Amino acid sequence: MSFKTLTMSLFAGTMLAGASVAAPLQVAIDSSPAGLDPHLITAFNSVVIVQNNIYEGLTAIAQDLSVVPALAESWTISEDGKTYTFKLAAGVTFHDGTAFDAEDVAASIRRVQSADIASPLASRVTPITSINIVDPLTIELGMDAPFAPILTSLSTVAIVPAEAETNKEALQQVPVGTGPFKFVEWQPNGFIRLEANADYRVAGKPSLEGVTFNFVPESATRQVGVTSGQYHLLPGIDPATALQLQGQPNVTVEETRDLSYTLIGMNAERAPFTDARVREAVNYALNRDEIIQGALFGAGVPAGPLSPALVNWAIDTSEYACYTQDVEKAKALLAEAGVTTPVKVTMPVLPRQDVRDIAQVVQQQLAAVGIEVELVNQEIGQFVQDWRNSNFDMFASANGGSPDPDEYFYRTFRTGGSTNVFKYSDAEIDSWLDAGRSETDAAARKATYDEVQTKLACQGPAAHIAYGNYFTAVNAAVQGFEIYANGRLTSLVDVTLN
Template sequence: MNRWLRYALTRRRFLQLLGSGAAVLAVSACGQQAPSSGEETTTEPAPAAGEPQRGGVARVAFASAIANLDPAHMFSAEELSLANIVYERLTTVFEPETIQPALATAWKAAADGLSWTFTLRDGVTFHNGAAFGAEDVVYSFERVLDPDMGSMARSFLGFVSGVTALDDLTVRFDLEQPNSDFPILLASPSTSIVPRDSSDEELAEQPIGTGAFQFAAYTPGERMQLVRNETYWQAQLPYLDEVQFLFISETSTRLQALASNTVDIIWNLGLEQVSTVKANPDLQLQEVKEAVYPYIILNQNYPPMDDNRVREALKLCVDREGMVQAATQGYGTIANDQPVPPWYALRADIPPREQDIARAKELLAEAGYADGLTLAMATSALRPTMQETAIAFQEMARQAGITIELERLPNDTYWGEYLNYPLATSNLPYDPLSLDAALALSYHSAGAWNEPGYKNPELDELIEQVSMEADVTKRTEMYAQIQQIISDEGAWLIATYNPTFTASRTTLHDIKMGRVPLLHLSETWMEPAA
């Protein structure tokens, strides 16, 4: 079994920490999971007329407040967006196979693959004026690898056995097992570098990084102020004077604030609001296609969800094109009950199920439910399309004699209660760079985020072996087997792949959104007021 699985946070704990923020699996890994050639990742705003200009305040509306200022404890997309702006990592990865230097300028593996040596960038300072160096890297990684810290980073870096400063600008990482993608893993926001003399208490109150913006003030639950780092090592950046985070929980209120020029950016727009933004000439959209997948958990702890005939019957109830229209306003695409989206190069060619009510009834009869079946299902409006997916599925399942009793749980308690039902809606973004990690976390029987409690020894063995297989052809075959098993027998009903949208004022330019939809604002600039 992959060693790092032992350190994974439980998904329930992870989601409880998120509140109403979007869950983000913030790990990076294998560059082989690149999009297919020619596949666009984002839809950018209209090109700017003129060169970038300095100045301006960008106001960002988030649905959920930021609870954690220490990167070791950051989990929600809002918090990880803060990490992107205030902190930096040794490397940066915006899109698959685009690893770039950040606080490290070069890296090299030992011949046996059991250590990596990184050369660090000279002339970088923290926001408190301290010089950045190797001891800061050692301290930062010792913090997140400490089991008592409970950091997300430990879940995917558990194979790191030691970190050593060789000199002021050179660091060596010792590994218990080779990992050719190790430099990409270090691009995760949860591996952000903090000063060597910063305490847990200090970082909990005030982020201290090397990023383009530095922390200025925070009124919890209301507003956070970040100002330009005047000593940033990329001298021309940032362009903005200031970034403000405003926390507005109500979806319609956020859109009204954007339209009235009270805020400049809305992150994770509701799909039902896209047409309204498109109709407003003062607003623009950025779309990350097939960025998340909502799904229905078929909880193995509640019979008859442990019977694959019943699971198959539920999957056959779904009109997938109808689900795209009903749940995603037509913006989603059809999924085939496994998590690898069309833009992955290693996606297997598994046709999606067609709706087959007659066959669903036959399977239910074989399982002992010829007279029908009643199931309770938890859902919430916490994430875009979760509730819409549940409502559409309720109507589709009715045709096969299955009665779905929907339980609409409060947003603020959903992640603490949703696994107490035979069926529940959930939602995850794709990690475009870590197929191995995503499979191990969510689909291995020991995976911390295996919500349905699904166990399959054959699947476990494949997931364990694929991360250690060096032959590309064999890896591709193993990935195909994994996807087929999940689609055929898995306890996840995945009917659609969904986009995410960010809306902003047209006066803002160069807002970057990657496959994992976090904000990147270091190169963003604003047109001066007329």
Template sequence: MNKKRKFLVISLIILFTVLSFSSGQIKRGGTLTIGVDQEVVGLDPNIVTAFSSFRRIDLLYNRLVKYDDKLNIVPDLAASWEIPDNLTYIFHLRKGVKFHNGRELTAEDVKYTLERILDPKTGSPGRSYIEPISSIEVVDKYTVKIKLSTPLASLLSGLASNNCAIVPKEEVEKYGNLQRNVVGTGPFKLAEWVPDNYMRLVRNPDYFEKGLPYLDEIIFRVIPEQTSLLAGLKAGALDMATINDGSVILQAKKDPNLVIMQKPGINVRTFGFNTMRKPFNDIRVRQAIALAIDRDEIVATAEFGMAMPSGPIPASVKKWAKNVKLLPFSRPNLKKAKELLTQAGYPDGFSFKIVCSPTYEGGIAVAQVIQNQLKKIGLKPELEVLEWGIYIDRWKKRDFDSMVELRGGDPDPDRFLYRILHSKGAVNNFLFKDEEVDKLLEEGRKLTKYEERKPIYDKLQVLISEKTPVIFLYVPYETQILKPYVKGFKQVGNGALYYLARTWIEK
């Protein structure tokens, strides 16, 4: 071998070695232990509303389509689809997909699931995502044709939601629902669940994406205190944790042995009212409260700066969102707020309760800042701090004066706004009814071109800010903290964890 060729061979060997070392070689097997601060509230994908439940459903079930880490719609159970016209969608399913009970998933399961979601008796939040569906036809074993009564620009986005995950009819009929009995198609199967302690998921050997998942099992440990989550990471008891407390994240950033993954999310922190209860049925009262709210102070105090102030459309979805500072009633004006309260008949203010929960999602830190801000205009808010399960129950029953929440956002404004602000929206917990808002929401979902939809949602953001059934506060950053040996994980932006199917442990 001449010197030139020998040098070239050695150089290539070094190059491949460096590339292999830098990229990391995928390793199969092992257990990943994840710390979370709250327990699930059931596991039936078509029924649940809690983020804690969705994060397990991410790994246990699949949808027809899903969002990738760039928020693009990509195949999931559907290998491909066609849209011959704006009222027709044809989905071609993957072949050989098996439920955890061993039965193959077919077009009949898609039809059953979507009809289950559309049935008002089911009480599915997903109903409002796909309500214009007029018929579901099983073309053949692996093909489903969906017809709409009116165009729905956000249909694919709706079908990408966890609430539209596909379930087997026989298991629903066997158990009544799937809140405690998981039979999905996801990369992991439920092996063990000790409520308020831990949940163990094991690798699904029949998962349709060949070679996935890489891990043998994932254990979710419920650790309510965020400081304890960080302590678990430092001690090696946890490999990964979802941490939302800004003060704890700041501590984690000082530790060179931890990896902090962070990106602006699409979920929105809100402060909303039961608009059917006095005095919140008076728009002047709601507007006065909006004028007392200082988003920048809330972000700085409750989130330690790790959030973006937002209006009705998540600020991180820049394609649609208007600058919150340009929206009405979005900047503090205490003088005007007091004038509105006087006009409404409350010159000396009034007392009311703010429902919240000690968990991050329950927003107690946000509620405390809001409480202090509202005292400046003479109001006397009292925090009603509830255990998480009771908080969810009160949310479902619309039993509150006001409430701090974390609302699931979406890249499409129709799927986010219609379900929470249309008078017939599935999760319109504010009991808000407004003909003009309804009309615009209905118009916005029927149009399919961005340039036609944009003016409608621009107008809606202004109108919603004026009507103030709910105050949209900010978009929190999505934060995951990992040990350096956890590889392959990606953040989606909505908190989804399905990239854990592509995660491995490099030890």
């Protein structure tokens, strides 16, 4: 009996018995990803496909946002906090059949650090100054000073084959990882198909035959598909879609507080946003509650620099004076900065419905203080390219959050940070961020990041808008799915279909 015949026989038998089946999971997303290289991608539709499905890191983030082992089974920390020794899982292979070992870990970290690769993750591993391969399954990472968030940061650095270290193109179209699902096919404007990794390091996992990510631009089509069972999962849906699917037969809308946030970015090297008073004026012009009601149907809370989900870190937004809308104050600040109104600027908009809706409300609110905004709608590839090249006056977007403040703040607001597309530079912020990543005392770190939040909230280059509720629509055939606040589909490894 062929493998295909055997699979079909098992499928029929389990369907008759009403048990779970090892069938492909059908996921619907709104567009094709811009690429699949885990060290280069930034867009949601890329990340949701590759992270934790195709690729794994040394560590992983659990549903409660704690750090857990992944490709590293365990680790020890030196007494001075500067050296971490990782014991790697044995018997792991990449999807191309090659063995995984410490050299792949070393090459992956060097790749993310490489200026030629220009990874947006680079700031997360810059403190690593030495890499010592002790043996094929043991690796030491050394630093010149303690780096408090290292275990969290390493969860975001996918391990790729060592052969890809200097190749910037190979993994964008054909990813090769160690995760529970391996890449099979990419049909442009159609789908990306993954199949179960039969040699996955966790025995008996995954239960699914595979996962197909279907590119379905029309929201209505995705909604009909998940209710009919054509699609099993709609990850990261906007609040309007979530509202429409609530109570629909055969569908559950899973919900959690999102670590991701929406924002209005400002180019600190382009007038008038070179002046901190102008950036502060933008914040005073905004009414975040109105934006949340109008664009997110009330499903969210005003966003400070850190998500309220990070209960040990985030300052309540009520403490920020600029979060109380004051049109006259905004006009006064613009006048102090010497800005003649009306001033005209352009704003590229991330092609996502909630962000488009937010941008329209922001456009109206800024017009009231004399900032006339032209919205520029782009496809995702062009938006990401302009974002990375700092080719904007302002932009409207969404960004993924992190369990540790350093992961967001350092790469985004540190001078020269790997995602500091704002071209923002502030010596005081730099000194706080340097201290925050090397400080190991929890109370001292908290005090440092309180300073960072307070300054960035009103005068930084990002006007944080909202932390929404993160929604995923799940068809009744799906069992074992768990929603993660970081937006990853980590639980697919445990999912079955009835």
